[in-house]
Amino acid sequence: MRPRSEAELSRLVERAAAERRTVKVVGAGHSFTPIVCTDGYLVDLGDYDRVLHVDQAAATVTVQAGIPLWKLNQELATRGLALENIGDIAYQSIAGATSTATHGTGLRFGNIASRIIGLHLVTGDGSVVEATPEHHPDVLDVARVGVGALGVLSTVTLQCVPAFNLHALEQAESVDAILERWDEEITGNDHFEFFWLPNTGWALTKRNRRTQEPARPRPRWRALRDDYLLSNYAFDVTCRVARRNPELGRRVAKLVPGTGRSDYIDRSDRVFASPRTVKFYEMEYAVPRENLVEAFNRVRELVRRQGVQILFPVEVRAVAADDIPLSTAFGRETAYIAVHVYQGTPYDQYFQGVEGIMNDYGGRPHWGKMHFQTAATLAPRYPRWHEFQALRTRTDPTGRFSSPYLDRVLGPSGA
Numbered sequence: 001m002r003p004r005s006e007a008e009l010s011r012l013v014e015r016a017a018a019e020r021r022t023v024k025v026v027g028a029g030h031s032f033t034p035i036v037c038t039d040g041y042l043v044d045l046g047d048y049d050r051v052l053h054v055d056q057a058a059a060t061v062t063v064q065a066g067i068p069l070w071k072l073n074q075e076l077a078t079r080g081l082a083l084e085n086i087g088d089i090a091y092q093s094i095a096g097a098t099s100t101a102t103h104g105t106g107l108r109f110g111n112i113a114s115r116i117i118g119l120h121l122v123t124g125d126g127s128v129v130e131a132t133p134e135h136h137p138d139v140l141d142v143a144r145v146g147v148g149a150l151g152v153l154s155t156v157t158l159q160c161v162p163a164f165n166l167h168a169l170e171q172a173e174s175v176d177a178i179l180e181r182w183d184e185e186i187t188g189n190d191h192f193e194f195f196w197l198p199n200t201g202w203a204l205t206k207r208n209r210r211t212q213e214p215a216r217p218r219p220r221w222r223a224l225r226d227d228y229l230l231s232n233y234a235f236d237v238t239c240r241v242a243r244r245n246p247e248l249g250r251r252v253a254k255l256v257p258g259t260g261r262s263d264y265i266d267r268s269d270r271v272f273a274s275p276r277t278v279k280f281y282e283m284e285y286a287v288p289r290e291n292l293v294e295a296f297n298r299v300r301e302l303v304r305r306q307g308v309q310i311l312f313p314v315e316v317r318a319v320a321a322d323d324i325p326l327s328t329a330f331g332r333e334t335a336y337i338a339v340h341v342y343q344g345t346p347y348d349q350y351f352q353g354v355e356g357i358m359n360d361y362g363g364r365p366h367w368g369k370m371h372f373q374t375a376a377t378l379a380p381r382y383p384r385w386h387e388f389q390a391l392r393t394r395t396d397p398t399g400r401f402s403s404p405y406l407d408r409v410l411g412p413s414g415a
């Protein structure tokens with residue numbers, strides 16, 4: 001179903017209710033789990049992707065829920081505005097990204113959902129709740145990260161910021177040295193992240209500083225070489241070889257040149273997000289910021305002990321605490337550790353090993369990425385879990401938006 005208006009969206013849910021079918025919305029389909037799979041109605045908001053209103057003075061924007069981030073970034077840039085912080089791709093729809101607490105990095109900045117200041121939610125009987133800080137603030141509070149379980153987000157209003165550039169510095173460094181400076185790095189840089197190359201002592205660091213200095217982008221040939229040729233095409237070929245023959249893959253990897261040191265200034269979204277064409281599986285865990293170094297070192301040790309032969313890096317980021325009940329950063333400054341393997345590569349042993357470590361730190365798995373948890377193991381990790389479930393019982397008492405996957409990770413609606 002591809003609705004074009006809120007009224008159509010609402011009628012669609014009414015019809016599903018009359019037919020006793022379930023409804024799932026798919027954003028850009030960029031989650032790594034069956035989170036959007038259904039044998040009921042699958043709603044694609046690809047034709048429901050416009051900017052509805054911009055308040056230039058207040059720097060706010062109201063959009064239809066299907067708008068992809070790349071288009072939103074573009075629309076905001078033409079109006080001198082920007083999203084405060086985003087992750088490392090911009091293919092997701094705004095509702096898909098916020099529903100799973102999608103985040104970037106930067107200890108002074110929250111995830112994308114934390115910037116939501118209003119929303120319209122189509123509930124299980126097709127009625128629309130218009131939630132703002134003044135009307136239905138309880139719905140606004142919880143539904144910012146709804147995991148697709150509370151209803152269909154129809155529109156989202158976001159607090160933006162004046163457009164800004166980022167000064168990017170990317171280079172390879174010793175991972176031990178990075179860990180020693182972890183606190184300084186995340187407090188001293190606007191945006192800091194690193195990618196550790198398993199079985200080596202090296203990591204690629206990215207430091208982004210917010211600036212109003214004019215753009216000084218990489219030459220086009222260099223951006224194409226780094227972002228497409230080396231980071232995607234050559235990497236894909238190397239991963240393919242390594243999937244069949246890990247030893248040969250490692251040798252090929254040594255022949256592919258690195259992207260080297262990069263120092264440039266560009267529009268914020270062009271620095272935050274880059275193209276990704278290589279397909280992979282991912283699990284990402286949120287742990288308290290202060291546990292990062294210990295948890296990361298245990299992952300390093302696990303990789304060594306298990307003899308994990310992978311080329312995909314382990315990514316580490318940090319974000320501010322927020323107050324959204326099902327946000328992975330709820331109530332604590334958060335560090336994220338993400339592990340990846342190339343598509344078609346066995347991942348169970350590696351991911352389960354990493355998950356076992358994360359459990360010791362009250363780790364919360366990303367809602368759009370792989371994990372092995374259930375509602376029973378997740379509930380104690382979210383102090384406001386019951387408030388989420390109470391709202392779910394109100395907005396979806398009959399399980400209109402449920403699915404086998406949500407039954408596993410959230411429990412059945414009304415439970």
Ligand SMILES: Cc1cc2nc3c(=O)[nH]c(=O)nc-3n(C[C@H](O)[C@H](O)[C@H](O)COP(=O)(O)OP(=O)(O)OC[C@H]3O[C@@H](n4cnc5c(N)ncnc54)[C@H](O)[C@@H]3O)c2cc1C
Pocket residue numbers: 024025026027028029030031032035036045065066086087088089091092093094095096097098099100101102103104146147148149151152153154276366367368369
């Ligand atoms: C290459 C790649 C890079 C990534 N990088 C990052 C990153 O840097 N940071 C990060 O945090 N995550 C990252 N992710 C994960 C990604 O941001 C999330 O999985 C996100 O949910 C995908 O958005 P989507 O639009 O594809 O949503 P989908 O995967 O299609 O849906 C996700 C959830 O949102 C729900 N949903 C979608 N639209 C609506 C709506 N209108 N109303 C109610 N519910 C809705 C769906 O039902 C589902 O529950 C990455 C994923 C990939 C594949």
